[in-house]
Amino acid sequence: MREYGVSESCIVTLVRYQPRTFMMIPDAFKKIVDEVKRMGFDPSKLKFGLAVFAFRAMSRSTWDKKVDVYKKWGLSEEEVFEAFGRTPWFMMASENKIMAMMDFFVNKMGWEYSFIVKRPALITLSLKRIVPRGTLFQFLLSKGLLKENLYIPSFFEAPEKLFRKKFVDCFIEEAPEVLKLYPSNFSS
Incomplete structure (x- = not known):
């Protein structure tokens, strides 16, 4: 090397x-x-x-299988390599995790697959973190409580303590439902 x-x-x-x-x-x-x-x-x-x-x-066949999973979600091979170039760990997720994460982001969050090409680190996060935060994200968005210029990956990638301060605790008075959507005993 x-x-x-x-x-x-x-x-x-x-x-x-x-x-x-x-x-x-x-x-x-x-x-x-x-x-x-x-x-x-x-x-x-x-x-x-x-x-x-x-x-x-991973073996070449495992690599190819993962590329095929991403292709099922609309990514081209070039886009997979582009995402890999941004975050090599993006290809370390299992095929099942890739499917689950893409399903969540595309079907539950309503995002275009291209969002993941630009932010592949999101695939590397835990579903235990992503799902509750995604639910909270949609709620806060529907209430108009999120800033329009919010850098979305920071919402999902922020450490737990900072996340709670910026996206849960500060909205308790305006929208007490945040505690039901994101309970205080939750830890990512």
Whole structure:
């Protein structure tokens, strides 16, 4: 990886958190690194290492099956690669989780699949977090309580304490139903 200009910090991070990334036949590993480089990942960024890990973690047939699942939701192969380029972890979700998340975002939230192409990190979150927050999001939106310029991913990605402060506690007086939709004992 050093030959490709991968930073020392990226290598150390992978060795520390994903040591299996490096446990393979050197020629096979080199092919993966070459493919990630061809995809346009910058070797000096951590995303390069995460993309290597993602390719290393699954077989080609598993990769193809996941691409097919995304295609069922309308994404083209190019859009899958675009999303992967933004968030390599996007392809680490299981086929079942991809189906469940896409179903939630497209059918329950009413979003276009293209929203996920631009914000693939949403696929990496837990359904236990997404579903109650999505329900609360729709409620707050219907009541006109959300700012129009709200960056939607922050609603779903915010740590629990910040989320409660910004999207639950501040609306208790105006809309006490928020406590039923998002109980205080909920933790993502």
